[in-house]
Amino acid sequence: MSKPVIATTSLAGCFGCHMSILDIDERILQLFDLVEFNKSPIDDIKKFTKPVDIGIIEGGCCNSENVEVLKDFRKNCKILISLGECAIMGGLPALRNGIPVEECLHEAYIGGPTVQLNTKHILPNDDELPMLLDKVYPCHEIVKIDYYLPGCPPRADLIWDALVALITGDPLKLPYELIKFD
Amino acid sequence: MSNLAKFKIDGVECMAEAGKFIVEAARENGIFIPTLCNMPGVKPQGACRVCTVRINGRLMTACTTPIGDGMEIESNKPDLIDIRKSIVELLFVSGNHFCPACEKSGDCELQALGYLYQMMVPRYPYDFPLREVDASSPYIIKDQNRCIMCKRCIKSVKDEEGRSYFAFHNRGDKLEVVLDKVLGESMDKQTAEKAMESCPVGSILVKEKGFAKPIGTRKFDRKPIGSDVKL
Ligand code: SF4
Ligand code: SF4
Numbered sequence: 565m566s567k568p569v570i571a572t573t574s575l576a577g578c579f580g581c582h583m584s585i586l587d588i589d590e591r592i593l594q595l596f597d598l599v600e601f602n603k604s605p606i607d608d609i610k611k612f613t614k615p616v617d618i619g620i621i622e623g624g625c626c627n628s629e630n631v632e633v634l635k636d637f638r639k640n641c642k643i644l645i646s647l648g649e650c651a652i653m654g655g656l657p658a659l660r661n662g663i664p665v666e667e668c669l670h671e672a673y674i675g676g677p678t679v680q681l682n683t684k685h686i687l688p689n690d691d692e693l694p695m696l697l698d699k700v701y702p703c704h705e706i707v708k709i710d711y712y713l714p715g716c717p718p719r720a721d722l723i724w725d726a727l728v729a730l731i732t733g734d735p736l737k738l739p740y741e742l743i744k745f746d
Numbered sequence: 747m748s749n750l751a752k753f754k755i756d757g758v759e760c761m762a763e764a765g766k767f768i769v770e771a772a773r774e775n776g777i778f779i780p781t782l783c784n785m786p787g788v789k790p791q792g793a794c795r796v797c798t799v800r801i802n803g804r805l806m807t808a809c810t811t812p813i814g815d816g817m818e819i820e821s822n823k824p825d826l827i828d829i830r831k832s833i834v835e836l837l838f839v840s841g842n843h844f845c846p847a848c849e850k851s852g853d854c855e856l857q858a859l860g861y862l863y864q865m866m867v868p869r870y871p872y873d874f875p876l877r878e879v880d881a882s883s884p885y886i887i888k889d890q891n892r893c894i895m896c897k898r899c900i901k902s903v904k905d906e907e908g909r910s911y912f913a914f915h916n917r918g919d920k921l922e923v924v925l926d927k928v929l930g931e932s933m934d935k936q937t938a939e940k941a942m943e944s945c946p947v948g949s950i951l952v953k954e955k956g957f958a959k960p961i962g963t964r965k966f967d968r969k970p971i972g973s974d975v976k977l
Pocket of ligand 1: 842844845846850854856857892
């Protein structure tokens with residue numbers, strides 16, 4: 565039997581959840597024995613090259629590109645996991661939710677106390693740039709998500725235990741210390 | 747000892763003084779029933795309904811229902827646990843609970859209930875309401891994003907004349923618990939500490955005191971809420 569295939573991505577996240585994946589330390593060698601990686605920043609494969617069994621999503625959706633990538637993951641992955649607070653509830657980027665986008669842009673590029681070089685008061689508005697959404701959306705409000713691993717970042721042991729359980733089909737027993745929202 | 751009541755919680759024989767509220771009576775018998783709006787020494791109000799139990803097929807709040815002789819109480823049943831969990835989830839989505847950036851994280855009772863019930867994601871959509879942070883008082887910050895309106899501060903933080911430092915303001919979905927502008931000015935540091943302690947979540951913070959305890963040493967880092975309830 566061929567190995568299960570994994571893909572990962574970071575949407576509106578800080579890559580902390582990916583760092584936490586690496587935090588499984590030497591078990592990463594075991595992981596490479598157990599699975600094959602496809603599209604992921606871990607191996608730098610940019611496009612899906614085959615059907616994927618487990619897609620891991622870090623970060624919520626703050627712009628149109630995030631939505632596109634997330635939908636692409638849903639299309640190509642049998643199982644999707646929301647990894648971490650940002651994917652699950654928007655996380656810190658969602659602090660802007662409730663504040664109109666225009667106000668956020670104004671603060672960031674025109675009126676904010678650290679804005680100095682933007683003397684022409686230009687707001688980023690290039691066709692190449694993804695559009696900001698009205699707010700940051702949790703992934704499960706955009707596509708169907710199958711599993712959730714909370715934490716900021718999720719503990720490495722939680723990621724490891726969950727992946728092993730998924731791959732082997734063994735039941736997942738989660739000790740109290742592993743489920744945290746911070 | 748004629749006023750002793752015998753009762754059962756999930757089939758376990760218990761005994762307590764008749765008329766005690768179920769939450770207290772259960773605690774004396776080593777059984778934990780979760781609460782949020784309830785606090786020792788303050789008249790219970792049955793507001794948050796996290797302590798929901800079933801007696802004779804009816805859902806009741808264990809913090810306001812007195813124990814009676816022969817009572818049979820259901821508490822740790824899957825459907826009751828799911829009701830409690832859904833209340834916790836509702837509280838999470840109806841405010842803005844960014845735990846990773848919250849000074850109360852690890853010591854927060856709402857979060858601790860999320861851990862207890864292994865809330866991986868709330869079943870309800872997030873509301874992301876726009877809420878204010880009031881830092882005008884000299885010693886405390888009142889963060890409306892995290893207030894669950896349990897009234898614990900209103901009922902327990904008072905000045906010598908019995909006036910509450912906190913009060914309800916507005917109605918309906920605009921309802922909030924605010925710090926009284928005038929009394930807030932004169933609030934001393936000790937009262938500020940008491941106010942922070944009275945709040946089950948991170949809505950009342952003492953200024954310049956965030957993140958005092960390292961992760962791993964906070965109240966609910968290693969032990970679930972209710973672990974102190976033992977015989
Ligand atoms: S008050 Fe509690 S639940 Fe809300 S953000 Fe702070 S730690 Fe999390
Ligand atoms: S500030 Fe805290 S104690 Fe007061 S009502 Fe809000 S959550 Fe309850």
